[in-house]
Amino acid sequence: MTFSQLAQNNACKITLPVEVIMTQTPTLRAAILQQIDAGMSQLIIDLHKVEYIDSSGLSVLISALKRVEKVNGEIVLLSPTAGVRSLIELTRLHQIFAIYEDETAAIDYICNELTNEQAAQ
Numbered sequence: 553m554t555f556s557q558l559a560q561n562n563a564c565k566i567t568l569p570v571e572v573i574m575t576q577t578p579t580l581r582a583a584i585l586q587q588i589d590a591g592m593s594q595l596i597i598d599l600h601k602v603e604y605i606d607s608s609g610l611s612v613l614i615s616a617l618k619r620v621e622k623v624n625g626e627i628v629l630l631s632p633t634a635g636v637r638s639l640i641e642l643t644r645l646h647q648i649f650a651i652y653e654d655e656t657a658a659i660d661y662i663c664n665e666l667t668n669e670q671a672a673q
Contacts, residue, residue: 553580555587560663563594565630568602572609581612585619593625594662598655600631610643617648630658
């Protein structure tokens with residue numbers, strides 16, 4: 553898993569590994585939640601490398617979403633592979649997560665959402 557800071561101070565892209573399975577989820581969850589607690593409230597979770605994700609992996613996404621919503625943040629998913637997208641749709645998570653195929657569009661959305669929120673405050 554890698555974290556890449558984006559142009560905005562509280563925005564980053566998180567690239568998940570090839571497998572997101574039960575043996576890894578405690579570590580992944582802790583790392584993502586630590587980033588959120590450190591002020592990263594606008595997240596892009598990059599799924600382009602993920603070949604397999606199980607239910608515990610999906611629970612990491614939901615845990616992260618619940619945490620960022622507490623600080624008025626947002627998470628978008630980027631480039632899920634066909635199998636991962638099928639599972640996201642089967643579990644209806646596509647109804648609560650915005651999904652982008654284009655990284656530039658996802659970054660623009662996350663950074664513009666942040667800018668719009670700051671302007672409204």
